[in-house]
Amino acid sequence: MSQMTMTPVQRRDVLRDDPLAQYSRMLEIRHFEELVNELFAQGEIHGTTHLCLGQEALAVGIAAELPTDHAVAATYRGHGVALALGMTPQVVLAEIMGRSAGCVGGVGGSMHLCDMSVGLLPTSAIIGAGIPIAAGAALAYQTLEEQSVAVAIFGDGAANIGAFHEGLNLAAVWKLPVVFVIDNNVYGEYSRIDRTTPFEDLHLRSASYGIPGVTVDGMDSDLVQDTMRVALERARNGQGPTLIEAKTYRFAGHSRADTAPYRPEGELEQWKKRDPLLVTKQRLLKKGAASEDQLDQLEATIKEELESVLDEVRSLPSPNPAAMFDHIYAEQVSV
Amino acid sequence: MSQMTMTPVQRRDVLRDDPLAQYSRMLEIRHFEELVNELFAQGEIHGTTHLCLGQEALAVGIAAELPTDHAVAATYRGHGVALALGMTPQVVLAEIMGRSAGCVGGVGGSMHLCDMSVGLLPTSAIIGAGIPIAAGAALAYQTLEEQSVAVAIFGDGAANIGAFHEGLNLAAVWKLPVVFVIDNNVYGEYSRIDRTTPFEDLHLRSASYGIPGVTVDGMDSDLVQDTMRVALERARNGQGPTLIEAKTYRFAGHSRADTAPYRPEGELEQWKKRDPLLVTKQRLLKKGAASEDQLDQLEATIKEELESVLDEVRSLPSPNPAAMFDHIYAEQVSV
Amino acid sequence: MGSMRMNQAIATALAEEMRENSSVIVMGEDVADAGGPFKTSEGLLKEFGPKRVRDTPISEMGFTGAAVGAAALGLRPVVEIMFVEFLGVALDAVVTEAAKFRYLSQGQVSCPMVVRASIGSGLGFGCQHSQTLENWVAATPGLKVACPSDPQSAYGLLKAAIRDPDPVIFLEPRALYASRGEVVTGPDGLLELGRARIAREGTKATVVTLGRTTSLTRAAAQQANLDIEIIDLLSLVPWDVKTVCASVKRTGRLVVIEEAPHSGGWGSEIISTITAQAFASLDAAPFRITAPDVPVPYQRDLEALYLPSESEIVRQLESYLVTGVVPQPWWTQEGIAR
């Protein structure tokens, strides 16, 4: 059964102990992002979009370890996280393309994805906003004595904003069951991290809150999963939050047409040698989990499936004007 | 010549290398605060007031080392800092008592003191606000190639707010000539630090910004002065900011009528053994700088002088209604 | 039913809602051990324990943001912002996150949270602790905004706010915390968000008030025996257009009395809306009685002048009722401002 025809919860469950399923999801994210990039270039997508090319392993590593009843606060760079958590390419693409079948009816767009059936809170386009929000979700779990753990995923640039400091401090003081994941992809928009932050090893900032800080190779989903496991365990045991810094790299520009001319020469190429798809593929081959041919076939199938998802989404209707008046308050507003 | 009849700049200058003058200023602050406390209890002061009893050595130690052309961003708990920097008891009390002769014409009140002739920026009543502001003053010095250094003085509670994080990070990244001083008096309003912060040694937070963090006994003005000297030197040499944590203790309640019932038993008594006035007095006696009698006489004189300051301020006029329309914009607003 | 201060009415409402619904929690600076800087949560820690009544670090952005996440996951947090100015470091969490979470999830997520903030002048706290700042939140689809004017409305509206499925900003006039009044508790004491109340009946002009200006205006009307209809708005978003409009259609005149500076306040929204809807019924220009466009001054007499005082309200209303001409405020008088 193709992952793309499963329900979001099934798509999530399938990841847990299945390296091939994980690889397949990473491929899906990779080709999804490339599709979106093309659609944007062709003017079929309105607004802006932030791709996570190169960061697929982090999303999938987290999702593989996390139960669906655990809340996640993520960001505008959220397609990969959404797909990894289980949302289907159909609803994500429909949202990005402004269709009423999109995960939030087409009124949100690329930066605003959500599916509570797999724990994804509305992604925020405000840097750092999700950090206290995840702490708050953890506060609900702690207060209601639920066993879930909340997760915040945010960028290296976000580690410089006040909400980072306040969110981590609050979570530490209250020993909240939350895991903070910095997706350190080396850039905030067009600025390399060394221009805006005194050092690059952001997990060291955990010391300010008296909580563990760990760093993990974010290009390797297995390592990510292992790191998450430990952090989730701590949280469940009442030991409070962990700060995980995943070292990744943004293969694309910041958004839309950014070609990232500001990169030091050779940096991208260096990182591409550790392309998460390559890392996983090599492991699968080494373990004999599949043959090179099988993996190539998998990739081809996924690309085809995404093409048909695109056809399907293209044929979907836009929301009616009335849709913009829905879901502002619990009670429908009368005008 | 009594310090109280000097100009603010003279009052500042006199502190530098004169231990007796410093002791005398600490006595002035102590008795000034006690006076304010009484006036408040009697209903002669309107609004609220935050005393710095027990924190006199920190204010005087900083002021003794700092030239008058160095900007200081301080807080609502600012009487002591203002007097230490050189402002006269007359203008500070007049402000607190809402007289037009107050340092900001009586429209500011206890929380809002200012005298740029000695570098004191308008004190802010918003926790943390002064931290980026001091960084900005340092930015002006750096950009205009001036030799001054900016200083921010704020509480332990302020180390939990976003502005602390953003201000220190910005100053570190730009290597700004600024010194951040945490007046760690153990409490934020009615909460002991262990309730709101993962650990008490706040200077450790400097690690998040790759800057030096030092701790100093804030009850000893000599040690404060020494610590400031090193930090100012670093800043002047282009080595960027320093975070100083001064360990002090708030002898009074947070504000107004707070009797601080929340203190652990014996804590106040323990700290009172290290009363900054006692520490300094003992040193002066040991050094033979003055006799016990002389110091007692000094204290008596200061109390008398403050009484006559009070008489004087009581006789001063309130501002006219028109005063509330002044200094909103550079150009007078016509209504 | 009993007489209580407004801060007690608030603490009572909180306690009752916490008893009724275990998902209600309270957090803010010094709300637990100390019972709140304004004693609006006295007794809660003792009854409900430290899990549901939480002292926070000084981190308005952090704990207001946390309230959003907690609300999304099943709690009903009531957050205390000690002085409304502190929203200046936390506005994102309410205006840009909480207010939009229902929309951005198409109904999957709701944020039943209340942000209580004390507002206003009158206690000598100076210009960074005396504003009302309704304008920071009032133009936000997705938020509701309420503002009580006495112990009863504080009790009744706060309960409604806590029960509401959407985020509510609850603005409490600080100068009224110590004011006393009879409070009907229980179901009869409950009020509805979005509903104004007629605080005095009259025929010659409709006078709309909010929060602290309600009692001031009532006192003014009594003192000078003014035949005015006072409408205490109670909710600012949504506000009760119907009640105000119906009254203006009867009286033909509209005055709004605000505590904040003249420019940019909520009063213009009332006037603009009503003028559009009931222009033909107006027999004189509607106008606002407000504070002047200045930061709130500290000094006692100046601060007392800042607020539209009872005597200023009488002066302006009397003149308006007689002449139908918009009166000049006190500060345009000779010798005040230049």
Added chain:
Amino acid sequence: MGSMRMNQAIATALAEEMRENSSVIVMGEDVADAGGPFKTSEGLLKEFGPKRVRDTPISEMGFTGAAVGAAALGLRPVVEIMFVEFLGVALDAVVTEAAKFRYLSQGQVSCPMVVRASIGSGLGFGCQHSQTLENWVAATPGLKVACPSDPQSAYGLLKAAIRDPDPVIFLEPRALYASRGEVVTGPDGLLELGRARIAREGTKATVVTLGRTTSLTRAAAQQANLDIEIIDLLSLVPWDVKTVCASVKRTGRLVVIEEAPHSGGWGSEIISTITAQAFASLDAAPFRITAPDVPVPYQRDLEALYLPSESEIVRQLESYLVTGVVPQPWWTQEGIAR
């Protein structure tokens, strides 16, 4: 004089002021190396170097606060807030600090700083990046607020803002960055804060616009040949009461056209003030043409509907000019909202 895009006009104004006055500096996220996310600071880093053109960390509170301190100590910082929403984490620095520093120092300290922020919908950025939010800053004594409507006004007003001795919030309609127009540079191109301009003369109604609604309304008037006087406000604080009032006294009618949701916007301030001052001259109800009370929707057609479109402006104005009756907005039509 030459034709340029609005973002170029802004960069030109910045460069000229930086040349003229060495205390002018520019800071914000990606304003230096990248020339600004909207290319409003292109070329500045090269000409003025990294001390005067600074890329900041993502710390709006930090660098806006730093601008306050820098301004107090002799610089004239121009800060870029990429999207006005980000003021939600930095509002304290402008409203509670910068705006009050002159008052709280009784003139010892001034804060000649400019906070530039892009505003508005139209580019598909979704509801957290498309608001105008003038109300966050417009009710603050001590702040000035300006909003250009084309390259010329961006150039002329920004220069005035930088030269102004007080803090100015400069709101730039994002959808206009790419719009082109002739720009008179130099002294003749300078504009004055607080002064509106008549963008079209006419006799049947005064129509007040700001920012993006100016060109929309002008196009609507041309297209439908409407005999209206369009006043482009340009400054919101202080705003040009005199010009608007004089026009309304001539035309007898007033309409305000706003990009933001209906409730709580700046338009009601105009209507309320003018109604109080010129009630006798009004021969029909003044009203606002605005967006509906919804978060800005992402989808292209919905977003286009959100803004008062040219055709909606024509429809409402034509109906009003003929009947004198306040028209119903599009969203009250059958089948739209319930």
